[in-house]
Amino acid sequence: MKSLILQTIARLLLPLMILFSVFLMLRGHNEPGGGFIGGLVGAGAFSLYAVAFGPASARGVLRADPRTLLGLGLLVTVLSGFFAMVLGDAFLTGQWLIFHIGEADFHLGTALLFDIGVYLVVVGATLTVIFSLEEEST
Amino acid sequence: MEPLLAIMAGFLFASGLYLMLRRNYVRVVIGLILISNAANLVIFTMGRLARGNPPLVATGETMPAEGFANPLPQALILTAIVIGFGLLAFALVLAYRAYRELGTVDVDAMRVAEPPYPGEKTVSGTPDQEEA
Amino acid sequence: MGVLISLLIGCVVAFAAPLLNRAAGSRAGVILALLPLGLTAYFATFVPRIAAEGALRQSIAWVPALNVNLSFYVDGLSVLFALIISGVGFFIVLYGSGYLKGHRDLGRFYLAVTLFMVSMLGVVLADNIITLFVFWELTSFTSYLLIGFNHEQERARKAALQALLVTGTGGLALLGGLILMAFVGGSYEISELLNQGEVLREHGLYTAILILVLAGCFTKSAQFPFHFWLPAAMEAPTPVSAYLHSATMVKAGVYLMARLHPALGGTDLWILLLAGFGAATMxxxxxxxxxxxxxxxxxxxxxxxxxxxxxxxxxxxxxxxxxxxxxxxxxxxxxxxxxxxxxxxxxxxxxxxxxxxxxxxxxxxxxxxxxxxxxxxxxxxxxxxxxxxxxxxxxxxxxxxxxxxxxxxxxxxxxxxxxxxxxxxxxxxxxxxxxxxxxxxxxxxxxxxxxxxxxxxxxxxxxxxxxxxxxxxxxxxxxxxxxxxxxxxxxxxxxxxxxxxxxxxxxxxxxxxxxxxxxxxxxxSRFARGFNRAFGVAPENAYFRTIDGMLWIAHWQTRIFQSGYLRHYLTTVIGVTAFAVGFTLLSRHGLVLPGGWSAITFYEWTLAGIMAAGALVAVFARSRVTMVVAIGAVGFSVALIYLANSAPDLSITQIMVETLTVVLFALVLIHLPSLRPVESRASRLRDAAVATALGAAVTLVMLTVLTEPISPHLTEYFGAHSYVTAHGRNIVNVILVDFRALDTLGEIVVLGIAGLGVFALVKLRAKKRRDGGADV
Structure with missing residues (x-):
């Protein structure tokens, strides 16, 4: 599907959508969003790119094999759970660091790490599916 | 709108099941999608609905506003949607692979795992024609 | 405690026997024979104690919730059998070491025969009837292994299976009888049931109890007409025959009848059955x-x-x-x-x-x-x-x-x-x-x-x-x-x-x-031949005919229930579920409708209408593109329903998934043929009926549930703790990544496996094609 319009749009949209997906994931703890939604948007961005330019180019932009992302994501989620075990809580209990920067409180916790893992798994799994099917069609 | 959703969920279940009972595997997959949606609607409705009050804690507050929507079904459904997508992908690719291997998408002709009994009348295993 | 420990030691020795056989070679038999010898000495110490003080009882709770205790009752009867089992066992282990000298499976023989000895001791020493039954079945199981010791020979396998089926069937009847007996007698301990003889014999279930228990005993002790398995079991190596089929296992049934004689014996039925079958067998x-x-x-x-x-x-x-x-x-x-x-x-x-x-x-x-x-x-x-x-x-x-x-x-x-x-x-x-x-x-x-x-x-x-x-x-x-x-x-x-x-x-x-x-x-003489045919061969043939008949029934019902068609399985499962749920609901609750119909707004009716139309189009579509568009309409309507009802996260997720679904369909459907075949009118009507029944059952259940109030407990808990404990303002996300993170972990693992599964399905085939396989 080599369409000039689609290719132009895809090239423009890819960085925007990736930024948006990371934004969705990061704010997910407080506003609608999160790892699942962010991951789906991120996967959507690369799928669009793959439809426009073919899976090989999309893989080039992504750099890593989606299966690596999938495995990495699972590893991150499990690791985020081990923090709690090291500190004596049950597996996956949320652990938090709270910084006071001026007026605002800034919360940093293992839940964010967990959500990053979820994001990576969703991106990895979806793109594994889409890329392999695209490669089958070309 | 709970009673209306109850009827809609039933309707989607019925349509989905009818499609899952078809011989063409593509229809079976479509039925699967409808049933996934219907199941999500059942969970959503059973947790009761709330209009215009999402389960969010406003900035500066420590508790959500009174009458906020039930968050637990939402959490369940959110993962269910994504897993449903994974299942759909797998089912579709299975259809594709089965067609490549067996030359048919007619589930009645797919008798490799449970071969016909001796003397049983079966549907013809001739491959379906590729559409032009 | 002592009895239990002695049995546990026996178990440990049994499982160590193959290793010992490898390590000690020809001396292994003598070393292993020390176990039954020690057990004989141990049980001999009970003889004077019982003669002086009467029966002893030892008990340890095993599954207290089910009244199952590891309890042992040692009286004269138990000790006589225990002495025979361990005493003869000593000579059998020695004998086996000579008889099977150099056999490559000698270690397996030691294991099975020692395990059998322990099980048999358990039968005659158990006080709790469930414990007794467990050991009883263990003897059947170990004897199966021993009769089939020469498993390369078909006759040995057949004889082993025959003995197992006959004694195992009897064992099932025995379990039923024992449980009924416990139910009537109010105790699971034999020592207490023995005092309940009057109650048991006069209860309406006495006949059932007696016949079930005797079915177990008669099959185990080879009473006519179940005697045929014993001569067939002579396929076993001789030490096994000498041990199981003369001195011990076949006497388990006799032991149990003797044990229960004070509780069940003495009635006309008892005399008739035991004296009758016993004399005939003799x-x-x-x-x-x-x-x-x-x-x-x-x-x-x-x-x-x-x-x-x-x-x-x-x-x-x-x-x-x-x-x-x-x-x-x-x-x-x-x-x-x-x-x-x-x-x-x-x-x-x-x-x-x-x-x-x-x-x-x-x-x-x-x-x-x-x-x-x-x-x-x-x-x-x-x-x-x-x-x-x-x-x-x-x-x-x-x-x-x-x-x-x-x-x-x-x-x-x-x-x-x-x-x-x-x-x-x-x-x-x-x-x-x-x-x-x-x-x-x-x-x-x-x-x-x-x-x-x-x-x-x-x-x-x-x-x-x-x-x-x-x-x-x-x-x-x-x-x-x-x-x-x-x-x-x-x-x-x-x-x-x-x-x-x-x-x-x-x-x-x-x-x-x-x-x-x-x-x-x-x-x-012709008489002897006829006698053998009538009483030796005929019962065994009846057994073979029963087995063949059961196989025939199994084959027949498999053909009916396992047609090989996915549709039949689905129809059966869902038809039964829908009927059972709908019938129970209507008969228990009647038809109750919740209120709230008037609060439904115009746009909600419109959404419902789009959804219904989408589903109907998907059902009747003749082209794949129409179908994909139709389910897209359904999916986006559902997303709007989520949005309208305070679930923004769900809405976004659904929209993203719908988008990706379209991509998926586009990628896969170009490879697949058209939507043929189309079924006959009759099967379409039948399927429509089943589908309608399911939909109606779902709606009915939901409407009934909606008339009941929902417990606010969980909602309140998550609301109160989301920010305070888990530092998150989006409660749905907090549930996903914190409160129920383990569930989420499981779910992303499933998603990952689905993704890898797709990869495998696509790529493995592609590789095959490169290898020049038979693929198109």
Missing amino acids: VIGSWLALCHSDLKRILAYTTVMGLGTLTMLLGIGQTEYAVVAVAVFTLAHSLYKGALFMVAGSIDHEAGTRDVGEVGGLRKAMPITAAAALVAALSMAGIVPFFGFIAKEFVYEAALAAGSLPRLLLALAILANVAGVAAAGIVALKPFYGPVRTTPKHPHEAPIAMWAGPVVLALLGLLFGLAPGLIAAPLINPVAGAIAGAPVSVELVLWHGFTPVLGMSLMTLALGIGVFFLWNTWRE
């Missing part, structure tokens, strides 16, 4: 023995006779004579039959055949074995001064003292024992005397490990015959007392003087010797 078994020339088969059928005798005695067990006869005969039979089986095995082992017609004059080559055989056979024939004589006297006395039909029972007992005398002669005389015949192997005396058992067991038969007072008070009286349920005290003496029973014994002996000399004539 006569049939004894004369079938004379229809064969295979030493082991002869012994197997005389064992059937012995088991029949014991069952008959328990049937008429209301007299002192009968219970003492059970005790004496059990011991005497174990001694001489164990010895004779081992002798038969030694002949087979040394001469290469065990057919009576093919061996002769082995006396010179195997003098010790011949002597042991002679002594054991004299006991079996019931000749003064051997222990078997005392046993036979008591059997006759018990028959004469029976409450009903004493003359008939006595006549039958004499008829059986005549054949028994002849069989003893055949087994002990024919192979060793007469002209020397050439055998497949050049015979030698068996090694000491193989003659020690027969010699000691046979000599014990002589010792107890000469000095019965040795065991009367400490052993026989407690045993008889346990069976009778009341203290018994008799004096065992060898010589009763000239009584009518002595006359019967002499007559039995004379007739038996006559039959011995006429054996060949009898065996070839």
Whole structure:
């Protein structure tokens, strides 16, 4: 599907959508969003790119094999759970660091790490599916 | 709108099941999608609905506003949607692979795992024609 | 505690046996025999204690919620059997080490035989009926392994399966009977049930209990018409036959009947069933023995006779004579039959055949074995001064003292024992005397490990015959007392003087010797052949026909229920579910409709309309593109419903997934053919009916649930803790990544596996194509 319009749009949209997906994931703890939604948007961005330019180019932009992302994501989620075990809580209990920067409180916790893992798994799994099917069609 | 959703969920279940009972595997997959949606609607409705009050804690507050929507079904459904997508992908690719291997998408002709009994009348295993 | 520990030690030794066999080589048998020897010594210490203090009980809670205790009850009856099991077990392990010397599976033999011994001890020592049943099944299981020891031979496998099926079926009936008994008697402990005899016998379920329990005992103890598995089980190596099929396992049924006699015995039904089947088994078994020339088969059928005798005695067990006869005969039979089986095995082992017609004059080559055989056979024939004589006297006395039909029972007992005398002669005389015949192997005396058992067991038969007072008070009286349920005290003496029973014994002996000399004539007579066909072959054929019939039924019902069509399975499962749910709901609750219809706004009706239209189009679509668009419409409507009802996260997720779904369909559907085939009108109508039923059931359940208030507990908990404890303002996300993070972890693992599954499905095929496979 080599369409000039689609290719132009895809090239423009890819960085925007990736930024948006990371934004969705990061704010997910407080506003609608999160790892699942962010991951789906991120996967959507690369799928669009793959439809426009073919899976090989999309893989080039992504750099890593989606299966690596999938495995990495699972590893991150499990690791985020081990923090709690090291500190004596049950597996996956949320652990938090709270910084006071001026007026605002800034919360940093293992839940964010967990959500990053979820994001990576969703991106990895979806793109594994889409890329392999695209490669089958070309 | 709970009673209306109850009827809609039933309707989607019925349509989905009818499609899952078809011989063409593509229809079976479509039925699967409808049933996934219907199941999500059942969970959503059973947790009761709330209009215009999402389960969010406003900035500066420590508790959500009174009458906020039930968050637990939402959490369940959110993962269910994504897993449903994974299942759909797998089912579709299975259809594709089965067609490549067996030359048919007619589930009645797919008798490799449970071969016909001796003397049983079966549907013809001739491959379906590729559409032009 | 002691009993449990001794059984646990046995288990550990059993599983260590194969290793020991590898490490210690030929000495392994002697080392392993120390276990049964130690157990014999241990159980012997109970004898004086029980004679002095009565029964002992040990208990440890095992599954308290189900009233299952690891409890053990040690009284005279248990100890007699425990001593036989461990004592004979000692010689069997020794004998097996010689008989199977150099066999590549000797370690497996040690394992199974030791495990069997432990299970059998568990049966006779258990107090809790569930514990008893577990051990009972373990004996069936280990005997399956032992009968099928030579698993390369089809006959051995078949015999093992046959024994397992017959005793296992009986075991199931037994479990039912035991549970009913516990239900009626109000306890799972045998020691307490024994005091509930009145209650049990007068309860309406008594007949059911008795028949179920006896079904277990009769199959285990090879009573007619279930006796056929015992001769077939002679496929087992001889040490196994000597142990399981003469001295121990087949007596488990007799043990249980004796054990439960105080609780269930004495009724007309009990007398009728036990005396009837016992006497029939006794006569049939004894004369079938004379229809064969295979030493082991002869012994197997005389064992059937012995088991029949014991069952008959328990049937008429209301007299002192009968219970003492059970005790004496059990011991005497174990001694001489164990010895004779081992002798038969030694002949087979040394001469290469065990057919009576093919061996002769082995006396010179195997003098010790011949002597042991002679002594054991004299006991079996019931000749003064051997222990078997005392046993036979008591059997006759018990028959004469029976409450009903004493003359008939006595006549039958004499008829059986005549054949028994002849069989003893055949087994002990024919192979060793007469002209020397050439055998497949050049015979030698068996090694000491193989003659020690027969010699000691046979000599014990002589010792107890000469000095019965040795065991009367400490052993026989407690045993008889346990069976009778009341203290018994008799004096065992060898010589009763000239009584009518002595006359019967002499007559039995004379007739038996006559039959011995006429054996060949009898065996070839038409009557003997017909007898064997009717009572030996026919029951076994009935078994085979039953098995074939069950296979036929299995095949027939599989064809009906497992059609191989996904649609049929779905229709069945969903049709039943929808009907069961809908029917239960309507019959229990009636049709209740929640309110709130008027609050539905116009745009909600519109969304519902779009959804319904989308679903209908998807159902009737003839083109794949239409179909994808239709389910897209449904999916986006659902997303809007989420959005309108305060679920923004769901809405975004649904929209993203719908988008990706379209991409997926675009990628896959171009490879697939059109939407044909289309089904017949009839099947479409049938499917529509099932589908409508499911939809109606779902709607009905939901509407009913909506009339009930929902518990706000969880909602409030998550609301209160989301920010305060988990530092998150989006409660849905907090649930996903914190409160229920383990669920989420599981779910992303599923997603990952689905992704990898797709990858495998696509790529593996592609690789095959590159290899030039048969793919298109």
